[in-house]
Amino acid sequence: MARALVSHLDESGQMHELLSHRARAAESSAIRDLLRHAEAPGVLSLAGGLPSAAMFPVADVKQAADCALSERSTLQYGLSEGSADLRAILAGPDGDPSRVVVTTGSQQALDLLGRVLLDPGDQIVVPDPCYVGARQALGSTGAVLVGVDGDVDGLDTDSLADRLADGLSPKAVYVVANFDNPSGAVLAAGRRRMLTALAERYGFVIIEDDPYGALRYDGTPVDDVGPASDNVVRLRTVSKTIAPGLRVGWMSGPDWLMDAAVVAKQSVDLHTSTVTQAIVGRLLGENEWLDNHLAGLRPWYRAQRDAMVEALDTDLADAEFGVPEGGMFLWVRLPGVDTTTLLRSAIETGVAFVPGSAFAVDRNLSEYLRLSFATVDRCEMSVAVDRLAESVARAA
Amino acid sequence: MARALVSHLDESGQMHELLSHRARAAESSAIRDLLRHAEAPGVLSLAGGLPSAAMFPVADVKQAADCALSERSTLQYGLSEGSADLRAILAGPDGDPSRVVVTTGSQQALDLLGRVLLDPGDQIVVPDPCYVGARQALGSTGAVLVGVDGDVDGLDTDSLADRLADGLSPKAVYVVANFDNPSGAVLAAGRRRMLTALAERYGFVIIEDDPYGALRYDGTPVDDVGPASDNVVRLRTVSKTIAPGLRVGWMSGPDWLMDAAVVAKQSVDLHTSTVTQAIVGRLLGENEWLDNHLAGLRPWYRAQRDAMVEALDTDLADAEFGVPEGGMFLWVRLPGVDTTTLLRSAIETGVAFVPGSAFAVDRNLSEYLRLSFATVDRCEMSVAVDRLAESVARAA
Structure with a gap:
């Protein structure tokens, strides 16, 4: 074995034979490349x-950081499940903090859940x-992603029911129920x-x-997915409401799943930054702070959405889309356009x-194609x- | 398959059958439990x-945070490999920033390297x-950890050479070369x-x-491990020098390995907090700031070490140990004591x-047993x- 490696190295001078199967199979990093495009000078990014x-609450974050850093424990190692103060705030007065795990953004929650639920072939x-x-995150485990179509009312649960009756046996169903x-x-x-x-x-x-x-931005909220069900793990984040650079998210779910996720998290990054956790804790712990902040954010994004819809109606009459009641997209x-081909020329045009x-x-x-109305x-x-x-x- | 799951659920009412093999095999979280012990009231933690x-540079961190948060981009999403400013500082004037990847502490670097190098059985x-x-982190990949003994001069490379000649074929060797x-x-x-x-x-x-x-704290630094070798990836962190709560580490190594690690990192947490990266960038980017900070830190820890050595010499004459020239332990x-058994009674005694x-x-x-002289x-x-x-x- 060692000999085989040595001879490979002698021929090509390269080491990437050493990469794991998972690393070799990893998708090229679409989001990252897109961020690069979005950052090119002169390109307006949708x-x-x-x-x-423009809507980051900079002054409040600064003040929260200043207060948070007045306690030396803010700079020390913390517990893998997250700081007790923040978890109590996130669980709310009626919730159970022991079922809340703080994550380095929701992306980490997806990674942790993939690790603790999915074996290759699942x-x-x-x-x-x-x-x-x-x-x-979910596919990197070697699990098989089974796509189920949706429509304006989201995932087609009738179609899912049929496939389950036919023998589909998933360990989990991933869904973004709101927007x-x-x-x-x-x-x-x-x-x-x-x-x-x-x-x-x-x-x-x-x-x-x-x-x-x-x-x-419009309409009425829908009741949570399985609010009392032990089969639901809910992922939240401050990335879209306060700021993504904080990298603070959290998940809440059944004990057996949260316990396994915390053991995995310890191995992955020990814990999420106690500094950014403390900043978020100070903001969310302040009475009505989030409500007030959201009260400013919603009309801002509503106006962004409406501006995009109006521009599309004016300039791109062929475009077919529904107007979402919230979110960013x-x-x-x-019809008739290959949008992957279109992207290259669009970037040359500056979008x-x-x-x-x-x-x-x-x-x-x-x-x-997906257009974000949040950024521009x-x-x-x-x-x-x-x-x-x-x-x-x-x-x- | 679905039927089997359903019947299991009916009998026991439990879901942890759904856990992945990796999650079920995960070690109980030793560090976490230890942190718990260390935090119990009245317990002095070694x-x-x-x-x-006491040595966290709180005022400097506060000021760095305040300056960093004056730029709105500090709160925005960032690149998976880390912010360009910080990577340039970490690479140094003669280094190559493209070979530097910022991680959420060194622990994440270990996790990422495990992912991209190790398949089960490696x-x-x-x-x-x-x-x-x-x-x-390395064991959770399903790789086989092969232990090699060491002595006062560290890992026994003669023993390693013998085992390699005998057919041992590792993908990597993990080493903490300094302290x-x-x-x-x-x-x-x-x-x-x-x-x-x-x-x-x-x-x-x-x-x-x-x-x-x-x-x-004493003696002379030893030359880096393979300073010019493309077979070395070096992991660094501010956790022991500035503050662990920032969760900022970095690694530098060959392109093929850093590229794979960045793709994995994107899937794991998108990127390390831009807020804590910016704080670290401001501190390390300030001329001589780190040198001055370390000039205060080293005598402090030297005195901590010497106090522990003196106390052991006085109170525990049977204890056998060398005096390390640096680090924390x-x-x-x-001789003759089972330290795992000892731990329980020690905690009752308050240590x-x-x-x-x-x-x-x-x-x-x-x-x-390992005694830290850094914390108490x-x-x-x-x-x-x-x-x-x-x-x-x-x-x-």
């Missing part, structure tokens, strides 16, 4: 789900289209109840990823988006959509 | 490798005794050269974990330590060692 920097149901980061990424759909109340019933009947976990739930179909195929599990989504300055929204229309016209 | 909170050499967090945890040993210069030559001959990676290198042998068996790979280390207030050092001596006397 691509990444970056919240509006099945996990994901919506098709599906958030890229979930596909990466799905990329589709913008809200899972209908009846489907939430049906999904929970299926989970309890067939014995799988519902991974409910909810980064956008607080960002509702429009999921747009351009970026995410092509539908980046989210595809099994479906052909080459005519779709409002005064530039029509310029961005103009550029998009221009690149579409050139592609025709 | 257990965890917690730096002295071999990885670790020192015996070995840092618990490395064992967890090893727990042994305190410094890998001798000749052994560093031999280890590098073996890595290049047999085609394995040297994972050089160096959290303590800057904390040298004394590695102590108590905590880590029993040797926590670090054992294949060896029997039941007579050893100096005025309480003799009280802590008194209590330890008292529990040893009771155990005899």
Whole structure:
């Protein structure tokens, strides 16, 4: 064995034979490349789900940091499950802090759940289209991602029920029930109840990823997925509501699952930064701070969304899309256009988006694209959509 | 399959059948339990490798945070490999920032390297005794940890050479070359050269974990392990020099390995907090700030070490140990004492330590214990060692 390695090294001078199967199979990093595009000078980005920097509560974060750092324990090692103060705040007055685990953003929760639930070959149901980061984290375990279609009411639970009856046996179902990424759909109340019933009947976990739930601009909230079910683990984050750079998320779920996740987390990064946990704890612990902050954030994003919808209606009459009641994204179909091909010329024209195929599990989504209305300055929204229309016209 | 799950759930009402093999095999979380012991009221902790909170540069961190948060980009998403500013500072004027990856503490670097290098059944050499967090992160991949003994000069590279010649074929060798945890040993210069030559001959990676290198109190620094070798990845952190709560570490190594680690990191937590990265960048970017800070830190820890050595010489004459030239730990042998049994009564007496068996790979280390001289207030050092001596006397 050693000899084989040595001879390989002698021939090519390279070491990447040493990479694990998982590393060799890893998807090229779509989000990262997109962030690069989005950062190129002169490019208006409708691509990444970056919240509006203009709405970061900078002064409040500064003050929270200053107060937090007055306690030396803020700079010390902490517990893997998260700081007791923050977990109590996150659980709320009626919740159980022992069921809350603080994570380095929701992305880490996905990674931890993949580790503790999925063996290679296991099945996990994901919506098709599906958030890229979930596909990466859950798929890197060697589990089989089974795509289930959705519509304006979210994941098609009838179709899921049929497939379960036919023998599909997933360990988990991943869902973004509120303002799905990329589709913008809200899972209908009846489907939430049906999904929970299926989970309890067939014995799988519902991974409910909810980064956008607080960002509702119209309509009425829908009841949580399985609020009292022990089959649900709920993922939350401050990335879209306060700031992603803090890297503070959390999940709450049944004891057996949280306990396993904490053991895994210890091995992964010991714990999430006690500094950023303390900042978030100070903000969320202040009476009505979050409500007040959200009261400013929602109309801002509503106006962003409306500006994008208006620009599309004006400049891109062929575009087909629904208007989401919240979140950050429009999921747009351009009949007859291959959006992956379109991206290159769009970037040359000075605008970026995410092509539908980046989210595809099994479906052909080459005519779709995801547009974020969160990031671009409002005064530039029509310029961005103009550029998009221009690149579409050139592609025709 | 689904049916089997359902019937299981009906009988026991439990879901942990759903856990992955890895989660079920996970070691009970030794460090975490120890942190719990260390935090019990009235217990003086010689257990965890917690730096002295008294030496956290609180005012400087506060100011750095305030400046860093004046730029809105500090709160936004960042690149998976880390912020460009910080990577340039970490690489230094002669280094290559593209070979530097920022991690959420060194613990995450160990996890990422495990992911991208190790498949189940692969071999990885670790020192015996070995840092618990490395064992967890590297072992959780399903790789086989092969322990190699060491002595006062660190890992026995002659023994390693023999085993390689006999067919041992590791993908990597893990080593803490400077002030090893727990042994305190410094890998001798000749052994560093031999280890590098073996890595290049047999085609394995040297994972050089160096959290303590800057904390040298006596003697002269030894040349780096393979400073120009493409077979070395070096792990660094601010956890022991500035503050662990920031969760900022970094690694530098060959392109093929750093590229794979960045793809894995994106899936794991997107990126390390841009807030804590910016704080560290401001501190390390300030001319001579770190040198000045270390100039205060080293005599402090030297005095801590000397106080512990003096107390042991006075109170525990049977204890056998060498005096390390740096780091945070004394590695102590108590002939005839089972230190795991001792721990329980020691905690009752009001002092905590880590029993040797926590670090054992294949060896029997039941007579050893690791004492940290970093955490306890100096005025309480003799009280802590008194209590330890008292529990040893009771155990005899």
